[in-house]
Amino acid sequence: MSQKFNTTRQLQLDINDPAKKLFFDGLPFIPLCSDDAKRFGLVYRPRELAALRRQIQYNPNTIARCLVFDIDKENMPDVYAWSAKYWWDDCSAPAPNWILINPHNGNCHYIYMLAVPVPLTDAARRKPMRYLSVIEELLADKLRADTGFTGLISKNPLSDYWIVETPREQSYSLDELAEYIPDNKEKKKRKKKREMTGLGRRMYIFDELRYWAYSRVLDARENMTFEGWMNKVLSRCEKLNTFSTPLAHAHIKSTAKSVAKWTWQHYVGSGSNVRRGRDAAQNFQLELHDKQVLAAYKTNQQRTTDTERKLLACAENLKAQGKLISKKSLAKNSGCSINTVRKYWDRISELGGGSVRCTSDNYQT
Template sequence: MTKPALDLFNERLPHKPYFSDDLHFGVRIAGKERAILAKYIQFNQPHAMFWLGFDVDRLGAAIDWSDRNAPAPTLTITNPENGHAHLLYALKTSIRTAPDGKMKPLKYAAAVENALRKKLDADVGYSGLICKNPNHGYWKIAVWQPELYTLDWLADSLDLNAANDKEIVADYGLGRNCTLFDKTRKWAYRAIRQGWPEYEQWLQACYERSSAYNLQFAMPLDESEVFGVARSIAKWTSKNFSESDFIKYVVNTHISSIQSKRGKKSKGGGRKLNVNSESQKKPWIEIGISRSTYYRKKNDGKNNQV
């Protein structure tokens, strides 16, 4: 039973994995043929996660998942000296972590990963980059579940109530991808209004911001992933946000009838204040343009109406 699992492990390795024979000296990168001989190896590809991996640092780690009512790992790789182990769950369909992947399934995968980590009481500081290499003769290998998992199958035995956005560990596994994307896009929605920069300048700004967020992680994402997130957000905001469209939006949402209703609702129908006038709201400040430019564009829009 071990050979099919090892064949699957090796088949899914990156073409040039990170590897190490001694973690005290860090990791290096090389072709699969060299890396597969090392004691530790990168087991997921840069933009595709075929395995959910967990680091369990306690005696009996390779077997006590059963006592915790956790799903059986595909593969356990155990240190024979202290009983600590890496637990790997093989996925039938890989999770795409590239920025062009959809965020909703990525968040679901992060929720499953986080709930399973809690169930196993695995190390929250584990980066998930490398694991004990099951091809290396030093480790003790065991195969527990030969069938490939779907996320739904794993979720059936987990409590996903603790796996919402607030509970997902921002600095763990897939949580980093979700966090970096969400923080950068929320910043971008406002920042692009400040001067409406040209695309190349805007891409550089998005990259610098996402890089700054990435450095807040204990184990930052790869540079290519950070740039990919920045490029994805820069492209989308450049395509969907423009100065003219935003001015139209502000003008349309600041007409007196809408503002009057908002004022009455916020004041409970009490004493009316002139909070709806444009001089009070100052929408040109929110847009990031001058007062004269705002009124000029607004008047141009009125003059163009039939």
Template sequence: MSQLYTQPDLFLQDRIPHKPYCKDFKDAPQLVRSYAYAIKRRYIQVNPPHLRVFMLHDLDYDGAALAWEDNNLPMPAWAAVNRENGHAHIAYALSAPVLTADYGGRQAALRYLAAVEAAYHAKLRCDDGFTSLITKNPEHPHWLTLRGVPDATRGYDLPYLAEFVDLDKFKPYVGRTNPEAMGLGRNCTVFNVVSRWAYRNIREFKFERGIREWKRAVLHQCLDVNSGFPCPMMLKEVQCIAKSISNWVWNRFDIAASDRRFAALQAHRNSLRKTYGAGSGREKNEFAEWLKNAKSTNR
């Protein structure tokens, strides 16, 4: 990377949390401190809560700072290198931040970013246990910091980052459960699994148990899914996802509309049985096609 360019500050205060997690030693407890204090620590939180501004990767091998070049990937915003062993944290800045804990119909960008992150993780041979909460502070003199050119520092859009990797095997498709998920793939898996549970079970809470019990139950489901990951998310992140799912489904689920759709499904199924006979292949094909059209109409 070149030091010959005039760089904007990597850590303008509006780009990272106002009170980031920080610490000076790897095994020390994480502290929440002011920006002015945190920017002087060796490790710092650079992504605001529930938002991805930087895509972070932990590379535990010598020569890690230039692994992006060895793997034909674009230049990162920076690489903060351990001077003793050559291990590094590499950061890619995103031109448009992505929400990581908002259920409200905005999952496409999160799934896209999760796939890109996983593909880069695999290509760079990153540490699976890295949580991306805090990273080596590139502004701290303890690390050797290699900065990218201005375009890399300002950030890339996701389609550009995706051009360098094959996303097909990393896509967290809707409806797919992935207990081995890492990074943002965990968010997508929790959304997929718990949202399906939520729509199947909300009627009981709407009629009998109420919203308090509902929120408690959704959180329990989210925690249960999260506990199955090799590297679970932090409690606060899971709580935010649970809050998003519980509020969205509670406010948007229409019991009357659901009953009408179910009645229509049953009526159509009965008409097919009368026409073709119960269990016939043609009945199943006709019903599958009708159901597909009904779902697309109701989106």
């Protein structure tokens, strides 16, 4: 059975409520949506057409603009008179921006809107991503949220199917949410890979995949097309998705595309966002100490080449002006020390022929 979309009804969407407009404006332009994902599956639709479906993709693939927690009544057997509407207050959690309650069984989604969305791409800063991941994990523990929630689609607050509550209108900063979680001394030990939730799963795959790509992309540029590289990264990403509740394919594909594109276009084997050791990509099989020794050698070799090139260019310039090439004149015009000029003097003498004169032993800098 396929789900039918009433285009006339969808085009009549009129959002006057500020909270609903904020949610709508942040949706992907073509989100995944459904009236029942288990029965009908998910389809892509323009957000104007998807906005009144019961379930919808709430975050774009590369941005986290809200956190969603799936809270089921059956997970609260020890809680007397459990109520989705007030559960956040009972467990001293922050007030959700949206509470979306299933009218048939009482299960619900809590949605927390972020004042500043957090990018989730390879070019984005790691600290906000990890900060958000830790906040999500600890809030999920506090709310006893379902760890099997995939984090792709949620109940849609724009649909009239759910019972909707809005305890708070203002969006949260990350620091505001962090006030409701235990401090560093009380945090639980990091969960095992298969037990990770939401953004934790994405961050794990993201970090593992990018380090894997760093060590292989330089060779890939020489031996395959970008399409081949993209397929190779996607295949690796799928192999990493071995959680008890795997990430949705849309997230896997988005992560693989981000890592493949950035490494192909920008990675050169050095920089602040890669593992230590110059040219580690070409020598990923070496131990760290060996990488550092090789890096020091190559760096010194490059510095020597640059200095020699600079002095030879200065000597060429002096020769073209008809001036004698001396250690003193080279040091003065190149900005190098007299000791550096002496080091390369034999090579410069070969260039200068009869115009080279050694008159600099008593040169004072």
